[in-house]
Amino acid sequence: xxxTTALKVLIVVTSHSQLGHTGKxxxxxxxxxxxxxxxxxxxxxxxDISSPQGGKAxxxxxxxxxxxxxxxxxxxxPEFKRKLDNTLKLANVDSAKYAAxxxxxxxxxxxxxxxxxxxxxxxxxxxxSKGVVAAVCHGPxxxxxxxxxxxxxxxxxxxxxxxxxxxEKAVELTKIVPFSLEDELVKRGGKxxxxxxxxxxxxxxxxxxxxQNPASATSVGEAIVKLLKK
Numbered sequence: 243x244x245x246t247t248a249l250k251v252l253i254v255v256t257s258h259s260q261l262g263h264t265g266k267x268x269x270x271x272x273x274x275x276x277x278x279x280x281x282x283x284x285x286x287x288x289x290d291i292s293s294p295q296g297g298k299a300x301x302x303x304x305x306x307x308x309x310x311x312x313x314x315x316x317x318x319x320p321e322f323k324r325k326l327d328n329t330l331k332l333a334n335v336d337s338a339k340y341a342a343x344x345x346x347x348x349x350x351x352x353x354x355x356x357x358x359x360x361x362x363x364x365x366x367x368x369x370x371s372k373g374v375v376a377a378v379c380h381g382p383x384x385x386x387x388x389x390x391x392x393x394x395x396x397x398x399x400x401x402x403x404x405x406x407x408x409x410e411k412a413v414e415l416t417k418i419v420p421f422s423l424e425d426e427l428v429k430r431g432g433k434x435x436x437x438x439x440x441x442x443x444x445x446x447x448x449x450x451x452x453x454q455n456p457a458s459a460t461s462v463g464e465a466i467v468k469l470l471k472k
Contacts, residue, residue, distance in 0.1 A: 245305060245340055247342040248285065248338070248339055248340050248373070249287055249288060249341065250287060250288045250289070250290060250339055250340050250341065251282050251287045251288070251289050251290075251340060251341060251342045251343070251344060251346045251466065252289075252291075252292055252330075252335065252340045252342070252343045252344070252364075252368075253275055253278065253289055253291050253292070253343075253346055254291075254292050254293065254332060254343060254344065254346065254355075254361070254381075254384065255270035255275060255291060255292075255293050255299045255326075255329065255346050255348070256269060256270050256293065256294070256299065256300070256348055256350030256351045256353075256354055256355065256389030257276050257293045257294045257296075257297075257299060257300070257301035257350070257354055258291060258350035258351070258352075258353040258354040259350060259455075260353075261349055261350075261418060262353075262389070262418040262420070263414075263418075264418060265301070266347065266348045267302070267303055268300070268302050268345070268349040268467045269299065269300030269301045269302045269303075269348050269350045270299055270300070270301055270302060270305075270346055270348035270350060270351075271302050271305040271346065271347050271348035271349075271379060271380075271456060272301055272302070272305040272306055272307070272313055272317075273305060273307065273310060273312070273313055273456050273459055274305075274318040274347045274348065274379055274381065274456055274459045275291070275316075275326075275346045275460040276310075276312050276313050276314050276317070276322075276344040276358055276379050276416060277463060278344055278346070278376075278378070278460070278462055278466070279316060279463070280312050280315070280316060280352075280460075280463070281460060281463030281464055281466075281467060282384040282466065282467065283465055285301060285467040285470075285471075286402070287341070287467075287470070288338075289325070290323040290325065290330060291321075291330065292330040292331070292332045292335055293330075293331070293332060294328040294331075294332050294333075294354050294355075294358045294360065294361075295331065296329055296330060296331030296334070297328065297329060298326075298327045298328065298329070298330070299327075299329045299432055299466050300350060301326075301348075302348050302349065302350070303454075305348070306458075315452070331342050331347065332358070332360040332361065332364060333359075333363070335360075335364050336366075337363075337364045337367035337368050337371070338371070340368055340373065341368075341373050341374065341375070341470055342368065342374035342375070342376060342466050342469075342470060343364065343365050343368050343373070343375055343376070344376040344377065344378070344381070344384075344389075344462070344463075344466065345361075345365075345376070345377035345378070345381035345382065345384040346377075346378060346379075346381050346387075346459075347377075347378050347379025347380035347381040347405065347455075347456070349380055349415065349419065350382045351378045351381055351383045351384070352380055352383055352419045352420055352421070352423070353382040353420060354438055355366040355380075355381070355384040356383050356384070356386050356387055356421075357387060357449055358384070358424075359416050360462065361384045361387075361388060362387065362388050362389055365384065365388055365396075366388065366389065366390050366391060366396070369390065369449060369450075370390060370391060372423055372449070373444060373449065374449045374450075374451060374466050374469050374470060375388075375449065375450050375451070375452070376451035376452065376453075376462055376465070376466050377395065377404070377451075377452050377453070378452070378453035378454075378455075378456075378459050378462045379404070379405050379453065379454065379455050379456060379459070380404070380423060381404075382403070382405075382423060382427060382452055383404075383423055383426075384401070385397050385427070385430070385432075385452075386426045386427065386430055388424065394442035395430045395431060396450065397427060397431060397432040397450070398430060398431030398432070399431055399433070399449055400433065400447040400448065401432075401433045401435065401445045401446075401447040402427050402429075402432035402433065402434055402435075402445060402447070402450070402451040402452045403434070403435060403436060403443050403444065403445045403454045403458070404423050404427055404434070404454060405423050405424070405453060405454065405455055406424050406436040406439075406452075406454060406455075407422055407424045407425070408430070408436070408439055409439055409440070409454075409455060410422070410423070410424075410453050412439055418462035424436070436454055437454060440455055440456075440457055441454070441455075441457060442454075442457045442458050442461055443455075443458055444458050444461040444462055446465050446469070449469060451465045451466055451469065
């Protein structure tokens with residue numbers, strides 16, 4: 243088993259609610275929170291939810307799919323809903339309490355994950371305590387500037403996945419987002435890979451887990467559990 247006594251996992255969601263200059267709302271993508279959280283809770287882990295600013299996190303309204311049974315069940319869970327409405331401020335989080343950290347996606351992350359100093363502080367501490375760092379869809383924006391205590395980027399030389407340029411083009415947001423996630427991961431030395439549009443694609447490299455898109459969310463949760471149970 244990974245060298246941690248913590249039985250808690252921290253899911254980090256965006257605090258950003260505006261889709262660039264479009265005037266349209268954005269935020270976290272619901273299933274990229276609920277699906278991994280469900281897997282983790284079923285495996286016996288307590289899930290906490292954090293965000294850069296703390297407080298009520300904005301949800302991308304396009305992701306509110308209540309025909310999805312996991313979404314419906316999780317939102318009807320009073321404790322889980324309370325955590326979404328009262329996220330912990332990331333800078334105030336005690337990393338020692340967590341065995342893993344997961345950065346959920348949603349386009350909002352493209353504006354507030356990359357340059358958030360608390361991300362490096364908390365995630366690097368968890369990783370260097372033999373914990374797991376994970377991210378799904380646009381969540382890997384958190385990994386772009388994530389450095390370890392030796393000054394090296396966490397993803398340098400590691401296999402990674404994340405929302406692809408092809409998928410960004412398909413949703414017609416290539417010119418709206420502030421950068422290409424795929425390109426930036428490569429620039430930081432990540433060995434990026436992808437599958438077809440909207441396919442389930444999860445990559446595990448040491449204690450780093452990354453998934454390409456919403457379809458990968460459940461598998462990311464399962465990969466985290468598998469690492470934590472080793």
